[in-house]
Amino acid sequence: MSDTSYAYAQVREAISQQIAEQKLTGNLPSERELCATYDVARSTLRQALGQLEHMGLIYRKNRSGWYVCPRKLKYDPMQHTSFLQYTTAQGFQPSTKLVEQKKQKPCKEIANALELDGRTSLTSILRVRSVDGRAVVVEELNFSNKHLPNIDKHDLSLSISVLLKNTYHHHNVLYDIAVESCCLFNPIAQYLNTYDGALGLKVTRIVRDLEGTAFEFDREYWRHDALMIENKAKLHF
Amino acid sequence: MSDTSYAYAQVREAISQQIAEQKLTGNLPSERELCATYDVARSTLRQALGQLEHMGLIYRKNRSGWYVCPRKLKYDPMQHTSFLQYTTAQGFQPSTKLVEQKKQKPCKEIANALELDGRTSLTSILRVRSVDGRAVVVEELNFSNKHLPNIDKHDLSLSISVLLKNTYHHHNVLYDIAVESCCLFNPIAQYLNTYDGALGLKVTRIVRDLEGTAFEFDREYWRHDALMIENKAKLHF
DNA sequence: GCGCATATTTGGTATGTACCAAATGGTGGC
DNA sequence: GCCACCATTTGGTACATACCAAATATGCGC
Structure with a gap:
């Protein structure tokens, strides 16, 4: 008590x-x-x-x-199941809205993570994902044009994982994920129908090929009350 | 901006x-x-x-x-490295204080997770862990006496993982972990030198043997500002 | 019924004040 | 030099008040 x-x-x-x-x-x-x-x-x-x-x-x-609050969404960032898949499996009605797509130069953090110099171009999309009509996460995905040639020519409102698999033949990838609590400010807070300074969870993801070369850098800003991170694994001491 | x-x-x-x-x-x-x-x-x-x-x-x-704030501690709950190990590896000075040890009946949540009835006894310890003299996490570990006979007879202020390995021969285990943001209330808030209602991150862990039988249920209450969850994995689509 | 302008309700921001309890710093006695 | 005591500082709690902007409800004209 x-x-x-x-x-x-x-x-x-x-x-x-x-x-x-x-x-x-x-x-x-x-x-x-x-x-x-x-x-x-x-x-x-x-x-x-x-x-x-x-x-x-x-x-x-x-x-x-x-x-x-409605019940929380369970999400395993290490699994490669799609948003559509794991939300419907839990009985939610998912939807996604592509807010923005642009080609730009990487910021310092991304340039460092993807080992790019400041001149290399990056294809970035911003999308808002909802369950049962409630916006729960803003995703910012950044793809290295160098490692994924002509990615900006494709329709990025469709499934990205299908695109990576079929067009770029990335069947096996390395995931490098960080989760930490954060503060949501405008404009991200507005996309999530919340207020400037609201509490959130930030998931950062670096995706590499099997040689370890990073080609994607994502940031996910979740409503803190919408999400429960889950992990299952087998370990030996 | x-x-x-x-x-x-x-x-x-x-x-x-x-x-x-x-x-x-x-x-x-x-x-x-x-x-x-x-x-x-x-x-x-x-x-x-x-x-x-x-x-x-x-x-x-x-x-x-x-x-x-000092820099955050990076922590991979899926790795079985000890607190001592991963904190020193990051240049922190760790310390642990055992606050309480008791034998008790399981609460509803634990009984459900460990598939115990309300009469089975549970050995519980509460400990506070600090880095560089700053308390960062309160751990509540619960061991099923049924699956780990006489565990309450051992000195639980020593390494638990060594005990599980040497005495109970659990070399391979299944981990089932959940991370979510939470609110820290007294008395946990007091152990962390923070205030009633402070922000935290809650890590819940269920440990099973290879047959899937759960024998341990842990709750970790972290200072939200002390922790960054990290995961690395190889995946195939 | 429908659409539009208006009034009301609602949370969001901001100020000022007051008092309490714990932590801290200083002081004096030994 | 150490310890006990006291005054001060600090954050923590709680109140009352005021105004704003967005969201919602109301009511009117059609």
Whole structure:
């Protein structure tokens, strides 16, 4: 049991319990109503709501109110199953929207990771992926034109993995993945219908061929409350 | 570049830049001083500090002040390298403190994961691990007495992996790991010298033998700003 | 019914104030 | 030189208030 010696903690526990007992579903009462209910100032209430948000129990949509979180999506970044595949397998309705595609020079971090000099061009796409109509992740994919000739000539709104397999014959690849918590700022926060400074999880992925040459660098910005990273493996001591 | 149309965002960016340029190291000026510097109210300043905290740039120690974060520890939960090993390899000074050891009945979640009924006993230890004198993770390890007979008779302040290998001959195991963001509450928050409701990363691990029988269930509560999860793997499409 | 302008509600931002408890720094006694 | 005590500083909690902008509900004209 958590500490309940403070007003915000009491409000937090009260709402938390209401959610656990499913007495609260869908959207919560307005902040001003909740203030009256628990007899606290709005800043105190918002502190409680903020913690429930960090716990992944509730979230805010635009400026319209607070809602109880749907269940989390389970995601194994080491598996090469597609977004479509693992979301539907878990009973979600996925959708993807390509926001932007451009050819550009790499930033310092990408140039370093892909061992490119600053002049080499990069094909980048930005897409927003949703489950059940809720935007959960913004993906930024960067492909090295040097290692994937003419990749910018293809339709990148289709499956990238199929393209890599069929056109570039990358059947076996090395994955190099990092996960860390982060802060979501505009414009990424806006794509995720959340606010400037919201909490997120950042997944960084470097994809290499079997010789170890990196040809792709991805950044995924997830809603922190939408995601559970899962890994399964066999190990020997 | 992030949105800077609001006061808190301007303060955030200003301090963020100071840190990036290493003009700020060690501890920050007091909140009241910073309020005067940037001419904002304390609550506005604290909003900015909170976001910098979420970004992993600064952290608070007890009630004594704000400090610039040290670099993150890289950790691959799928590797079976010990805490001692991977921390020293990254140039940190690790230490571990065993807080508690007890024999108890499993909670619902553990009973379910380890396929135990409510009567079977469980040997649990709680330990706090630090790098460079900073507590970074609270580990709760739970061992099934049924599958690891007399485990509570051993000294569990020593290396657990050595014990599993030499005494119980578990040379090959299956790992089942989940990572998600969470909120740290007392008393765990206190072990990590942080505050009730602080942001964290939760790593859950189920360990099985090669037949798939689970004998260990662990929960790790990490400071969100101390950790970067890393995974490397070879995949084929 | 439908579309559009308007009023209301809602969360987001911001200020100021007050008090508390823990941590820290200093001071004096031994 | 060490320790106990005290004053000060610091962040943590909590309140009340005000205004803004976006989202939503309302109602009118057609």
